[in-house]
Amino acid sequence: MKILVTVKEVETVEDEFEIEGIAIADRYLGADLNEWDDYAVEEAVQLKEAGIADEVVTVTIGPGDCEQTIRQALAKGADRAIRVWDDALEGSSLLDVGVKTELLSAVVEDEEPDLVLTGVQSDDDSFGATGVSLADAVGYEWAAVVNHLEHDLEDGVASVRRELEGGVEELTDVTLPAVLTIQTGINEPRYASLRGIRQAQRKELDVQDLAALGVDEGAVDSALELTAMYEPESESDVTIWEGGTEETAGKLAALLREKGVAL
Amino acid sequence: MTDVLAVADHRRGELRDVSYELITAGRVLANDTGGDLHVAVISGTVDEFAEKCNREGVDAVHTVEYGEEFDHGVYTQTTVQLADELDPQYVLLPNSVNGLDYAPAVASRLEVPIVTDVVDLESDGETLIATREMYGGKVETTVELGSPAVATVRGAEWPAAEGTGDATIERFDVDIDEDALGATVNGFEEVAGGDVDISDADVLVSVGRGIEEEENLEIIRDLADALDATVSSSRPIVDNGWLPKNRQVGQSGKVVTPDVYIAIGISGAVQHVAGMKGSDTIVAINTNPNAPIMDIADYAIHDDLFDVVPALTEQFQ
Numbered sequence: 001m002k003i004l005v006t007v008k009e010v011e012t013v014e015d016e017f018e019i020e021g022i023a024i025a026d027r028y029l030g031a032d033l034n035e036w037d038d039y040a041v042e043e044a045v046q047l048k049e050a051g052i053a054d055e056v057v058t059v060t061i062g063p064g065d066c067e068q069t070i071r072q073a074l075a076k077g078a079d080r081a082i083r084v085w086d087d088a089l090e091g092s093s094l095l096d097v098g099v100k101t102e103l104l105s106a107v108v109e110d111e112e113p114d115l116v117l118t119g120v121q122s123d124d125d126s127f128g129a130t131g132v133s134l135a136d137a138v139g140y141e142w143a144a145v146v147n148h149l150e151h152d153l154e155d156g157v158a159s160v161r162r163e164l165e166g167g168v169e170e171l172t173d174v175t176l177p178a179v180l181t182i183q184t185g186i187n188e189p190r191y192a193s194l195r196g197i198r199q200a201q202r203k204e205l206d207v208q209d210l211a212a213l214g215v216d217e218g219a220v221d222s223a224l225e226l227t228a229m230y231e232p233e234s235e236s237d238v239t240i241w242e243g244g245t246e247e248t249a250g251k252l253a254a255l256l257r258e259k260g261v262a263l
Numbered sequence: 264m265t266d267v268l269a270v271a272d273h274r275r276g277e278l279r280d281v282s283y284e285l286i287t288a289g290r291v292l293a294n295d296t297g298g299d300l301h302v303a304v305i306s307g308t309v310d311e312f313a314e315k316c317n318r319e320g321v322d323a324v325h326t327v328e329y330g331e332e333f334d335h336g337v338y339t340q341t342t343v344q345l346a347d348e349l350d351p352q353y354v355l356l357p358n359s360v361n362g363l364d365y366a367p368a369v370a371s372r373l374e375v376p377i378v379t380d381v382v383d384l385e386s387d388g389e390t391l392i393a394t395r396e397m398y399g400g401k402v403e404t405t406v407e408l409g410s411p412a413v414a415t416v417r418g419a420e421w422p423a424a425e426g427t428g429d430a431t432i433e434r435f436d437v438d439i440d441e442d443a444l445g446a447t448v449n450g451f452e453e454v455a456g457g458d459v460d461i462s463d464a465d466v467l468v469s470v471g472r473g474i475e476e477e478e479n480l481e482i483i484r485d486l487a488d489a490l491d492a493t494v495s496s497s498r499p500i501v502d503n504g505w506l507p508k509n510r511q512v513g514q515s516g517k518v519v520t521p522d523v524y525i526a527i528g529i530s531g532a533v534q535h536v537a538g539m540k541g542s543d544t545i546v547a548i549n550t551n552p553n554a555p556i557m558d559i560a561d562y563a564i565h566d567d568l569f570d571v572v573p574a575l576t577e578q579f580q
């Protein structure tokens with residue numbers, strides 16, 4: 001069985017930042033592997049270690065800069081990586097769900113995985129939609145917000161739990177091939193070992209452009225255009241206590257006593 | 264093609280609040296486009312749901328009898344067939360966990376764009392202008408897209424629709440391709456039970472990722488003991504296995520309304536806030552003055568929790 005894991009390099013933002021035009025200024029941005037995708041990679045690697053999966057392949061849509069982040073997944077046990085990028089994607093303000101679906105579908109059609117694992121959402125633009133959209137586009141079954149997967153995958157069925165609101169889980173059987181969007185907490189993602197990091201440098205990282213995937217330039221025009229970005233107007237009337245720790249802790253203690261706490 | 268179609272959300276016999284909020288959002292949008300607002304109720308006790316959804320501003324309710332609970336295949340096929348029949352300009356779906364499980368498939372099958380988790384919507388008749396957050400609520404953005412389109416609506420952003428409408432209530436005869444239903448729901452399980460019920464507590468000392476290490480939870484427990492309070496947390500603490508699931512506050516955990524909620528090293532992500540915004544007094548201890556938790560806090564200390572928490576505990580010993 002082959003598992004494809006979609007992994008995204010997300011932008012992280014410092015506490016204090018400035019917006020320039022319709023983006024956060026570069027100097028306040030960092031990069032990381034999307035938290036949800038880290039759990040998806042771990043789940044795939046555990047399936048391989050359990051002898052259920054033979055191969056774990058990652059796929060990323062992103063420019064060359066993100067290769068260091070992709071290698072993190074290889075260091076944790078993925079076998080090889082695919083990175084999709086093209087000049088035609090450069091300069092777009094937003095890669096919408098439709099564009100990502102178009103590109104990832106082409107990869108799924110090439111690779112024909114039995115199982116695709118994505119994150120529930122990406123930490124930066126948080127569409128929470130790419131996995132299910134991809135599933136429908138390639139004609140796979142799916143389940144969104146999965147926080148448990150039975151590892152036997154017997155008879156071509158994945159038994160999963162979907163985490164609903166309010167501490168309720170739904171028990172669902174999904175026919176393979178399928179896309180599962182993975183929720184945090186499903187496992188304990190490992191840290192890459194030094195050996196893993198060394199090995200990752202030698203693993204295959206294949207770069208594909210639109211031509212290689214057989215996708216038309218017209219198909220990667222984002223239907224969504226980002227037109228404004230601003231800091232949300234605060235409706236808050238928060239009282240901020242200033243001063244040294246003794247002073248602020250004293251004020252909070254006084255408030256708590258006034259509210260009848262610990263009396 | 265000026266109408267709006269909204270699909271109600273329900274689980275285990277209850278319509279969920281977001282259904283009424285979708286009606287409000289849908290009415291505003293239908294006023295922008297000059298069209299009608301259609302509401303669909305799919306599966307379960309649809310006649311009862313239809314009566315409840317017949318609120319002011321709704322022009323038509325379509326009932327679809329098929330099964331009891333949410334099934335993403337049934338919801339996808341039905342919404343697509345309704346859209347084919349009604350030709351709406353916009354399809355509005357909830358950004359609930361079930362919404363995440365079928366809205367993208369509806370957009371994919373209708374071959375229209377999707378914008379998710381919106382907090383405001385406006386249309387000039389052609390272009391949809393959606394407001395949504397990025398970077399965990401640190402910024403707000405507007406995005407524009409053409410029509411038709413699918414949008415998913417964040418909960419608790421629009422007020423619930425009220426009053427009684429004079430909608431027509433009609434049965435929609437759906438044609439479900441059962442061979443295409445590849446996921447089977449076998450049941451539900453409550454997972455947040457156990458020794459404590461944090462929703463009973465008067466005072467919650469709630470800890471988030473700012474605590475960094477499991478060992479550091481000790482200072483949180485000390486504070487809770489000194490205050491005679493209960494310990495709760497944000498999701499990452501439970502994901503890490505440092506506290507049991509029944510301590511988690513938020514969308515997928517518990518909804519709490521204590522007299523005092525002390526958020527320590529918690530950023531205030533929307534899914535967390537959904538579980539604690541009804542608290543009487545909210546205090547935030549956070550090094551980041553721009554953390555979204557500041558928007559709903561009544562009192563805040565912008566300082567390191569490793570300094571503030573022990574100092575506070577000392578005040579009560």
Ligand SMILES: Cc1cc2nc3c(=O)[nH]c(=O)nc-3n(C[C@H](O)[C@H](O)[C@H](O)COP(=O)(O)OP(=O)(O)OC[C@H]3O[C@@H](n4cnc5c(N)ncnc54)[C@H](O)[C@@H]3O)c2cc1C
Nearest residue numbers: 471472473497498513514515516528529530535550551568
């Ligand atoms: C479908 C779904 C359901 C979810 N359900 C829930 C849910 O039920 N409950 C929930 O909580 N989350 C839920 N989440 C996750 C949510 O989106 C956030 O990821 C999570 O709430 C973040 O937790 P946090 O605030 O503890 O961590 P972070 O967002 O990482 O925030 C840590 C905070 O600590 C502060 N900090 C760091 N160091 C210090 C220090 N030394 N002193 C003081 N402050 C410090 C930082 O400034 C930051 O604000 C859900 C997500 C999804 C997609």
Ligand SMILES: Nc1ncnc2c1ncn2[C@@H]1O[C@H](COP(=O)(O)O)[C@@H](O)[C@H]1O
Nearest residue numbers: 006060061118119121122127128129130
């Ligand atoms: N640029 C990308 N490259 C690879 N995978 C992606 C990309 N964007 C999104 N995904 C996958 O889709 C999931 C959901 O993302 P989103 O729908 O953007 O919130 C992420 O957790 C990733 O697994």
